[in-house]
Amino acid sequence: xxxxxxxxxxxxxxxxxxxxxxxxxxxxxxxxxxxxxxxxxxxxxxxxxxxxxxxxxxxxxxxxxxxxxxxxxxxxxxxxxxxxxxxxxxxxxxxxxxxxxxxxxxxxxxxxxxxxxxxxxxxxxxxxxxxxxxxxxxxxxxxxxxxxxxxxxxxxxxxxxxxxxxxxxxxxxxxxxxxxxxxxxxxxxxxxxxxxxxxxxxxxxxxxxxxxxxxxxxxxxxxxxxxxxxxxxxxxxxxxxxxxxxxxxxxxxxxxxxxxxxxxxxxxxxxxxxxxxxxxxxxxxxxxxxxxxxxxxxxxxxxxxxxxxxxxxxxxxxxxxxxxxxxxxxxxxxxxxxxxxxxxxxxxxxxxxxxxxxxxxxxxxxxxxxxxxxxxxxxxxxxxxxxxxxxxxxxxxxxxxxxxxxxxxxxxxxxxxxxxxxxxxxxxxxxxxxxxxxxxxxxxxxxxxxxxxxxxxxxxxxxxxxxxxxxxxxxxxxxxxxxxxxxxxxxxxxxxxxxxxxxxxxxxxxxxxxxxxxxxxxxxxxxxxxxxxxxxxxxxxxxxxxxxxxxxxxxx
Ligand SMILES: C[S@@+](CC[C@H](N)C(=O)[O-])C[C@H]1O[C@@H](n2cnc3c(N)ncnc32)[C@H](O)[C@@H]1O
Numbered sequence: 001x002x003x004x005x006x007x008x009x010x011x012x013x014x015x016x017x018x019x020x021x022x023x024x025x026x027x028x029x030x031x032x033x034x035x036x037x038x039x040x041x042x043x044x045x046x047x048x049x050x051x052x053x054x055x056x057x058x059x060x061x062x063x064x065x066x067x068x069x070x071x072x073x074x075x076x077x078x079x080x081x082x083x084x085x086x087x088x089x090x091x092x093x094x095x096x097x098x099x100x101x102x103x104x105x106x107x108x109x110x111x112x113x114x115x116x117x118x119x120x121x122x123x124x125x126x127x128x129x130x131x132x133x134x135x136x137x138x139x140x141x142x143x144x145x146x147x148x149x150x151x152x153x154x155x156x157x158x159x160x161x162x163x164x165x166x167x168x169x170x171x172x173x174x175x176x177x178x179x180x181x182x183x184x185x186x187x188x189x190x191x192x193x194x195x196x197x198x199x200x201x202x203x204x205x206x207x208x209x210x211x212x213x214x215x216x217x218x219x220x221x222x223x224x225x226x227x228x229x230x231x232x233x234x235x236x237x238x239x240x241x242x243x244x245x246x247x248x249x250x251x252x253x254x255x256x257x258x259x260x261x262x263x264x265x266x267x268x269x270x271x272x273x274x275x276x277x278x279x280x281x282x283x284x285x286x287x288x289x290x291x292x293x294x295x296x297x298x299x300x301x302x303x304x305x306x307x308x309x310x311x312x313x314x315x316x317x318x319x320x321x322x323x324x325x326x327x328x329x330x331x332x333x334x335x336x337x338x339x340x341x342x343x344x345x346x347x348x349x350x351x352x353x354x355x356x357x358x359x360x361x362x363x364x365x366x367x368x369x370x371x372x373x374x375x376x377x378x379x380x381x382x383x384x385x386x387x388x389x390x391x392x393x394x395x396x397x398x399x400x401x402x403x404x405x406x407x408x409x410x411x412x413x414x415x416x417x418x419x420x421x422x423x424x425x426x427x428x429x430x431x432x433x434x435x436x437x438x439x440x441x442x443x444x445x446x447x448x449x450x451x452x453x454x455x456x457x458x459x460x461x462x463x464x465x466x467x468x469x470x471x472x473x474x475x476x477x478x479x480x481x482x483x484x485x486x487x488x489x490x491x492x493x494x495x496x497x498x499x500x501x502x503x504x505x506x507x508x509x510x511x512x513x514x515x516x517x518x519x520x521x522x523x524x525x526x527x528x529x530x531x532x533x534x535x536x537x538x539x540x541x542x543x544x545x546x547x548x549x550x551x552x553x554x555x556x
Contacts, residue, residue: 012236041151055072092321104337152477187315242287470547476533
C-alpha cells in the first residue's frame with residue numbers, strides 16, 4: 001500500500017469493521033475523487049452544464065456537485081476566478097445539504113475556514129438572511145474571506161472568534177448552525193498524507209474535548225426549533241456517535257433528525273459505542289469520565305439508538321472520503337420572525353442617501369426607506385445638510401488626507417456617491433464604516449462590537465488618499481454586468497481573459513465598454529469573462545488600469 005496508515009488506526013478499524021475491513025482497506029489503493037460545486041449565486045445549473053469546460057459526473061448527495069478529473073486542473077480556468085464553482089472534496093458537500101439553509105435564515109458556520117461549506121450555504125441562501133461564518137484560526141480566516149468574496153456572497157459576516165465569545169453576542173439567535181468540527185481527520189488519510197502524519201494516539205482524545213465544548217456552546221446560540229448539523233471527517237465513534245449520545249444526555253431538548261439515507265450514505269453505528277463502553281479501555285479519558293458523570297450518558301439505549309439516524313460516507317462504499325454527518329433538531333417551538341427582519345429581502349437597504357438605523361432584529365425600524373418602489377430604485381445619494389464647522393473640518397481633512405484617516409462620514413459619503421453612480425441595484429444591510437472600509441452589514445452592528453471581525457458584512461470598498469472611493473473586488477464579484485454602470489466582457493477562449501486575471505493592463509477603445517446612454521466610458525468598469533463578473537478595471541483614454549487584487553490573481 002502506498003499510504004502508510006498508523007498501526008493503531010488499522011487495528012481500531014479492523015475491530016469495528018470486522019468482515020468489512022478488507023474492502024475498507026482496499027479503498028486506500030484507489031485514487032481519491034475530485035469534485036467541484038456549482039455556485040448558484042453566479043450561474044444556473046443548466047447554464048453551467050452547457051458552459052462547463054470539464055466532463056461532469058453528478059455527485060449523488062449534492063445536486064450542484066460534480067466529480068471532475070483532477071488532471072483537468074479546475075483551479076486553472078478563468079471560470080474558477082469568476083466564482084462559478086468551488087473545488088470541494090465530494091463528501092464534504094453533504095453537511096450543508098443536511099443543514100438545508102433557506103433564503104432569510106440566520107445561519108452560523110462555526111468552524112468554517114477555508115469556506116467550502118460556507119460558500120455552499122451562501123448559495124442556498126441566495127443573498128437573503130444572515131450568514132455568520134467563523135474560524136478560530138486568524139490565518140485561515142484570510143482564505144475564508146477571500147472565498148466568500150470570490151463567490152459573490154452579499155450577506156456574510158466573517159469572524160475570527162472563539163465559540164463562547166460569539167455566544168455572548170448571539171444568544172438563541174440562529175435558525176441553523178453548522179459545526180464542521182476540528183477532528184482527528186481519519187477520513188482524509190487518502191486525500192491528504194499530512195493527515196496521516198498528524199494523527200497520533202492522542203488525536204482522538206484531544207479532539208473530543210474540543211468537540212464537547214463546541215457543541216455545548218453552540219446549543220445556547222440556537223433559536224428554539226432550530227437545527228444543528230454536526231460533521232467530522234473522521235471515523236472514530238468517540239468523536240461521532242459517542243459525542244452525539246453524550247450531547248443528547250446533557251441536552252434532552254434535542255433529538256437526532258432524519259437524513260436521507262441511500263446505499264451511499266450509511267447509517268451511524270451506535271453498536272460500536274455500546275461495545276466500547278462495555279469493553280473499556282477504548283474510550284478517550286474525557287468520554288469515560290462524562291459517561292460516568294452524566295449517567296445514564298450514552299449508555300442510555302434510547303439516546304444512543306438515535307445516532308443510527310446519522311450518516312457516514314465510507315470510501316469503500318461511495319466515491320468520496322470518510323465523513324460523518326448528524327442533524328440535531330431542537331424540539332422547542334419556532335418563533336415567528338417579523339417581516340423585514342435584518343437581512344431579509346424586505347429589509348433595509350443602503351445607498352438611499354441617508355444613514356439608516358441599524359436593522360431591528362424583529363423587523364424594520366422607522367426612518368429607513370420603505371416600500372417596494374424604493375427597493376427597486378437606483379441609488380440616489382441625497383445631499384445632506386452640513387453646518388459651517390463641519391464644512392471647515394472636512395476641508396481641513398481633505399487637505400491632509402494622506403496623513404489623516406478619513407472620518408466615518410467621509411467614507412459613508414464617498415461610498416454612497418460611488419454606489420449612486422456605478423451600481424444599478426439596491427444593496428441590503430446597514431452601511432457600517434470600519435476604519436477606511438465600508439460594509440453592508442446584515443445584522444445590528446452593535447452585535448459585532450468587541451468581536452474579532454475580519455469582514456463586518458459585504459465589503460463595498462474603501463476610501464483612499466484624497467477621499468477617492470475604491471470599490472472592493474467583493475462588490476465586483478457579487479454584481480452581474482448589468483448591475484454596473486459600465487462593463488466589459490472578455491472571452492475565456494482568448495488570451496485577454498488570463499491577461500486580465502494576471503493583473504495586466506489592457507488596451508482597447510471605448511466601443512467595447514457597455515454602458516447606458518449618456519454614460520461616459522471613463523471610469524470604473526466591471527470586467528466579466530463570458531458574462532460572469534471577475535473584478536474592476538479603470539478605463540481612460542484607451543487603457544484599462546487593472547484593479548484585480550494581487551491576492552486573487554492567476555499565478556504561473
Ligand atoms: C474541518 S476544518 C473546517 C473546514 C470548513 N468547514 C470547510 O468546509 O472549508 C475545521 C476548522 O475548525 C477550526 N477550529 C478549530 N477549533 C475551533 C473552535 N474552537 N472554534 C472555531 N473554529 C475552530 C479550524 O481552524 C479549522 O479551520
